[in-house]
Amino acid sequence: MRILVVEDDAGIALGxxxxxQQRGYAVDACGSLASAWTALCSEPFDLVLLDLGLADGDGGDLLLQIRRTRNSAGGPLPDPQTPVLIMTARDQVADRISGLNLGADDYLVKPFDLDELEARMRALLRRAAGRAHPRLMHGDLVIDPAAHTVLRAGQTVDLAPREFTLLLLLLESRGRVLSRQQLEARLYNWQDAVGSNAIEVHVHHLRRKLGESLIQTMRGVGYFIPRDECA
Structure with missing residues (x-):
């Protein structure tokens, strides 16, 4: 999943x-409102982690700008439904209420535990995908995003981090074809060197481990997992 960190403290952003990234996310970081808006207009992000106290303004202004986005013929704009988790040192109840009223999906006070942050991230990503249950089930597959595990007919299947993320993306879009470009945009960050056949290689590995019929190819368009096998 593609995450944008908007944080002007370089140490916090890098950490x-x-x-x-060690937990399997593709992560990009911006240190200002201006660079974050440019990034959101250029790339699809599954979640934004937003600090409020930024050098060139208040993160709440960026949040309002995202939520007020409307489709326009004037150029690409961010998805107004993108989940946003505020992470800030502002710890007063009034600050939390204000952030949530601006359109934030969650609010976390610094310093925070990274395991709690990821748990909140998973909850927001699950909600954005329209899932209530923390696990995904498809045929004889059971996928647990929290534990990063995949079971097939009750047996553990070892997947590399990007194989796991690709499987998750395709399962959450069951019945819908995703192009190679769409998948690359969700699997890789700006610093990653992406081979021309990277997605094809990941799909090949998934088919070898989980069965040739799981992921279907629509020639010239992309890949999909059929909806009718959903448990």
Missing amino acids: LRANL
Whole structure:
């Protein structure tokens, strides 16, 4: 999943990016409102982690700008439904109420535990995907995003981090074809060197581990998992 960290403390931003990348997320970081808005207009992000006290303004202004976005022929704009988790040192109840009223999906006070942060992230990502249950089930597959585990017919299947994320993306979009470009945008950050056949390689590995029929190819368009096998 693609995460944007908006944080002007370079140490915090680098630490968050490194930690979340170890947990299997593709993470980019911006240190200002201007660079964050440019990033959101350029790339699809599954979740924004937003600090409020930024050098060039208040993060709440960026949040309002995201929520007020409307489709326009004038150029690409961010998705107004993008989940936003505020992470800030402002710890007063009034601050939390204000942040949530601005349109934040969650509010976390610094300093925070990284395991709690990821748990809140998973909850927001699950809600955005329209899921209530923390696990995904498909045929004889059971996927647990919290534990990063996959069971097939009760047996554990070892997946590399990007294989796991790709499987999750396709399962959450069951019945809908995702292009190679769409998948690359959700799997890789700005610093990643992406091979021209990277997605094809990941799909090949998933088919070898989980069965050839799981992921279907629509030639010239992309990949999908059929909806009718959903448990």
